[in-house]
Amino acid sequence: MSTETTDAPAKGDMSLIEHLKELRNRLLRAAVAIVIGAVVGWIFYEKIFSFLTVPYCDVVEAKRQTCALTSFDPLEPFGFRAQVAGYSGIFIALPVIFYQLWRFIAPGLYRKEKAYAATFVALSTTLFVSGAAVAYLTLPKALEFLLTIGGEGIDNLTNVTKYTTLVLFTMAAFGVGFEFPILLIALQFVGVVQPSTLSKWRREAIVGITALAAIITPSVDPISMFALAIPLYVFYEASILAGRLIVRRREKARLS
Template identity: 40%
Template structure:
């Protein structure tokens, strides 16, 4: 007994790639993607609401490492809440951040599934590579910021006026810590910009290396302006990390240039503003040969008189 198999049509990804999907179908797909992404964030928000307390105590540890914040038994003192709703709003804010992180794979996939059909195969491949590098770099920057927060707080307390209590307001303290983590995480994405310039052929590794003075100066200036901690420790550590990542990115760029054979072209070692060599040796010019006169042009042949109208057409027309 033979069963007829139903022929499966092209998927939504294939239809979006070849341009056969209409505008209304694109809008409908965007609506579905946003709805699924919202469900992922909502699920992460519910999970983050239960994880908000452990995360809060984790963010509180740098404060507990400061001098004068623990009692005789080693218990860390509590942070101040200046309003009745501060504790609930802080837990809700932490839950929202955790929801974005926990639901990140879902809403990032929905965003990528909507954008990917408009990219070429090579562009999608490089997008996978850069995303795989960006996530660990951001995490490394956040971890580094977490371990230097107490150093920055210690400097602020020592450099300020004396006679003040070390008990902080909870909203200001959590904002300070999260801003440090976010800033360090975003700053650690700087090498990806250099690698994009190199992999797309905009700048070679030698040109990137020639910028080292400017990059180091900009790194220290950026760290001094953007760091919430005005102390020298956090600024120097962030600038040093950015400079180190810059040289690592330049090393990867050299490997990429070597793999692609850049620098071995015909004019690779010649500067762009160098004048090309010219052959200025004089050559003797001899007398030219005799030029023969042109033969006369004959008279044109007479043109036949046009035939009458009734005899211009054949039997077919």
């Protein structure tokens, strides 16, 4: 008899009600982590706001203009600060969110599987943060394109809420996009897709990745689109290599 234990029931032994209860518990824990992170974001709002406005200020100050964002609604600053705090909460709570996701999709997490949880959380968080960082570093060029595409005769009065929404959405979109290799590796791990199949789909993948990057990039500018599409295709190729390693290990395990 196996002596391995787990603090969660195996998914195959759970009823639909138990699945729903577990999902509720995971969502509640993730929500609590986001709320705590949002409180931290509210407290450190000034520093976060200053960080978010750096790309915009770099662009307008290069044109010898004053870096100032506008607000025409007395209620807007409060809603804007709440928005910044909310997004900050999600970013801060990422490890908890990914861990709760893993605990829900993993089949019970026995002792030998817990190492996969740590790897999943670390890799998912690193990729999301990396994607957000790429978006942030790309923003100055993207903003320069957007602010000059209309010509010299336009005086840009940038609204504070619309600007930060653009920045935060772009960072979030890149972060989610950078989770792409985890999805492909997972599909190969469970046998849904084979590395050989992904190799044959390279041309289709290029078209699909480019279209996906164009869809999920909030600014719709070509600079951001290609800044997302190029890493995604690199991840596609890396996922194929990872899939081949998975297949080789399975073959060795089967023959041994």
